[in-house]
Amino acid sequence: MTERKLIKNIIRQADILIEELEGTFRQRAEGIRAVAILLQKQEVKRNQCEECEGSGVITSDVARPQSFSRDVGVIDEVAATCEECLGTGRKE
Numbered sequence: 001m002t003e004r005k006l007i008k009n010i011i012r013q014a015d016i017l018i019e020e021l022e023g024t025f026r027q028r029a030e031g032i033r034a035v036a037i038l039l040q041k042q043e044v045k046r047n048q049c050e051e052c053e054g055s056g057v058i059t060s061d062v063a064r065p066q067s068f069s070r071d072v073g074v075i076d077e078v079a080a081t082c083e084e085c086l087g088t089g090r091k092e
């Protein structure tokens with residue numbers, strides 16, 4: 001099981017416990033859930049694509065010079081799917 005799935009699993013189990021428990025036991029389950037969510041955020045950061053920084057998209061500037069149909073030249077931003085991660089925003 002991948003680390004990501006494992007963390008998801010912990011969160012799901014904690015959710016079930018939060019539903020079923022009361023009082024201090026419920027608070028403990030909420031504590032576990034909070035820690036798992038922190039782990040999840042760290043995992044995302046650690047495994048994000050370095051090329052697009054996890055966005056899955058690469059933007060680049062394209063110069064559109066002045067022409068008959070354009071009064072002034074402009075710089076356009078063009079977005080393309082990141083080739084490194086194929087748009088997933090993750091390594092591997």
Ligand SMILES: [Zn+2]
Pocket residue numbers: 049050051052053054055056057082083084085086087088089090
């Ligand atoms: Zn990428």
